[in-house]
Amino acid sequence: MEAIKIGIIGYGYWGPNLARNFFDLPGSDLVAIADLNAESLERAQSRYPQVSPARDYHELFKLGLDAVVVSTPPSTHFTIARECLLHNLHLLVDKPLTLNAREAEELIELAESRGLNLMVGHTFAYNGAVHALKSYIDSGELGVIYYIDAARLNLGLFQRDSNVLWDLAPHDISAILYLLGEKPISVSAHGMPCVSDGIFDVAYLNLIFPKKISAHVHVSWLDPCKVRRITVVGSKKMAVFNDMENELKIKIYDKGVDVPEYTNGGFGEFQYSYRSGDITIPNIRFIEPLRQECQHFIDCIVNRAEPRSSGRDGWEVVKILAAAQHSLANGSTQEVIQWKTQNTVTSPSLQTLG
């Protein structure tokens, strides 16, 4: 079978990681890299002399490519993605898919009408530790899930065209949606623009899911410590996914609190009992999530399969981010998220987006 001919648009911070994987993967043929910036393009050329360089991404449309990977700043995603789809190219767009839900819907509709794959770079959908965490939740080992707490903190990297919410929270939101297998009913957010006027560099999100499960996401470009952690607290056990660990990424704590039955015997008898048992560390076969993501993109094109992080998944995350952004700008209002589409999308399969 012929390799899938790939072009990459955007070779800044993240693009080189995508290029490395698409260059290495069997079944993929990295044909071209486009970047507006001459220095970025020189870096790409010296690393991959056999790959065609282009300042203008429109050059890629003349090369007979099968697919394009978009790794440019989020504000450019919609325009570039739309043009790629209009040129009948399968598409992997990095997160966030777009900066508003209507644009995401338009991309989904366009891809569907042309029979093209539209995938979004939600890298945590390809992370073995997140899969393991989900199996602990789904098996009932953690008991009833009370809440999820996620933290993604570091000093930088400040972005020019988006705030910390749009830059970092897509990772945690996509992971939480996958872990719970549900969409939130509402979201509220508050944050601070500490360094630059009007650009939030610290944000706290609170997502409410059905069955009263809540999820908290703390994202920051302004923290002294690098933290990448998701904690799941259940009635039986608690699990921590620490992405900063090389090997011991998941720990299951047999910890909890039991509340005695009320006996009318007065406050003196009413004692919580704390359980602190073993800590289990599952052995997870870890393969670079981005490599899995790139391989999955190729596989979905070859097998005409729906990607695990599809355009629809991208749309869901964008809808949550947009509601959180509204809350952030309006004094932390509680935003109810309407999952039913308002007939702005006409394709039959998209009417099921709600």
Ligand SMILES: NC(=O)c1ccc[n+]([C@@H]2O[C@H](COP(=O)([O-])OP(=O)(O)OC[C@H]3O[C@@H](n4cnc5c(N)ncnc54)[C@H](O)[C@@H]3O)[C@@H](O)[C@H]2O)c1
């Ligand atoms: N999945 C992940 O873990 C992950 C991690 C980091 C970044 N990202 C995502 O990757 C994307 C890129 O982020 P980044 O940090 O690399 O940004 P960046 O600013 O470092 O790089 C973007 C590159 O795109 C180029 N560019 C901009 N407009 C262009 C255009 N019209 N045509 C061609 N090139 C153009 C710029 O010159 C720059 O080299 C973003 O969507 C970001 O959210 C994903």
